[in-house]
Amino acid sequence: MASDDCGKDALLDERVDSGVDSIRSTGKPEESREPSADFSGPREKFSVSGADERLDSAYGSSSITGDSLTELVVHCTLSSGQEEQTDSSELSEQEENLLTTITEEGDTILHLAIIHEEDFITQQLIHIFPKEVLDIQNNLYQTPLHLATYLNLPSVVKSLVEKGASLELQDQHGNTAFHVACQHGQTECATEMTSDVSFSKLGSVLEIQNWRGLTCLHVAALNRQHQILKLLMKTGADLNIQEGTSGKTALHLAVELHDITSVKLLLSKGANVDAAMFNGCTPLHLAVGRQDATIAHLLCQSGADTMLRNMEDETALDLADGNNDILALFPFDDIQISGRSLVGVPSF
Known part of the structure; x- marks a missing residue:
């Protein structure tokens, strides 16, 4: 019997999901995919799907408004300018208040400025604040x-990264900001995170798994984010890195989703066509188990080994289930003994 992970019925009900709560920042329709993303209500009411937790954990519960933010920052900026003429090592009282004020939800004024999408104010705060403040996490472990x-604010992302904001900090789901960009297809934000970051530092970021064992590459593959995938390939991401629960690579995930575009992208950049999951299933096992003759053909053209066996001692052919289109991909498929193909039968 075919294993559940390789079989055709195990695709989306049991597969590893992205682990990124679905929060749509643009309100634009997305192509159908799993996990589903839904957005309802006005822009300032972002809600975490299926929970009462909110992205803007202080927005609406705080008395701070856009006008009051402006007033605070203008005073702080003027004060900072005066300080530079006297003693730049001393902070003004207003600056100290800004630095030390945190809402009961854990948000700094910088969090709030970003939530309000007050770009000028946000940029001023990033200029004023030291790196340590830029990396403060709120009660949902979200950094600015x-x-x-x-919220897809690439100019803010750029300023934060240039000031040294950490790319490695993880939110309550274990997602870095890069995971978030990969989930929602925020290509511009992802580009800003990679443009001025050293290869060694970026490499460690791309290896971080969220609490569901997924790296940024896996999240991008699961959400069919082809532009993000191309960006990750340019940055030198390990295309064969395995997610932590079942050992799937991005190619396994793309095959499960019947995502031909991602399969072609990954194969063209050298992804291992014979990579094995923890249970020994290769991408070809998954393609055949899901009766996807088109992708199975692509894998075979890329040199997939049809003789590899998983931990249940099954080859991909064993999972073909009489599909003639798939059987035609294998040699000698018309030579059988007692209804079983001679492919894989040891010779003496």
């Missing part, structure tokens, strides 16, 4: 960089 990415 997480919020700027959720």
Whole structure:
């Protein structure tokens, strides 16, 4: 019997999901995919799907408004200018208040400025604040960089990264800001996160798994984010990295989703066509188990080994289930003994 992970019925009900809560920042329709993303209500009411937790954890519960933010920052900026003429090592009282004020939801004024999408104010605060403040996480473990990415604010992302904001901090789901960009297809934000970052530092970021064992590459593959996938390939991401629960590579995930575009992209950039999951299933096992003759053909053209066996001692052919289109991909498929193909039968 075919294993559940390789079989055709195991695709989306049991597969590893992205682990990124669905929060649509643009309100634009997306192509159908799993996990589903839904957005309802006005822009300032972003809600985490299926929960009462909110992206803007202080927005609406705070008395701070856009006008009051402006007033605070103008005073702080003027004060900062005066300080530079006297003693730049001393902070004004207003600056100290800004630095130390945190709402009961854990948001700094920088979090709030980003949530309000007050770009000028946000840029001023990034200029004023030291790196340590830029990396403060609220009660949902979101940094300002997480919020700027959720809201697709590439100019804010750029400023935060240039100031040294951490790319490695993880939110309550284990997602870095880069995970968020990969989930929602925020290509511009992702580009800003990679443009001025050293290869060694970026490499460690791309290896981070969220709490569901998924790296940024896996999240991009699961959400059919082809532009993000191309960006990750340019940055030198490990295309064969395995997610932490079942050992799937991005190619396995693309095959499960019947995503031909991603399959072609990954194969063209050298993804291992014979990569094995923890249970021994290769992408070809998954394609055949799901009766996807088109992708199975692509894999075979790329040199997939049809003789590899999973931990249940099955070859891909064993999962063909009489599909003639798939059987035609295998040699000697018309030579059988007792209804079983001679492919894989040891010779003596």
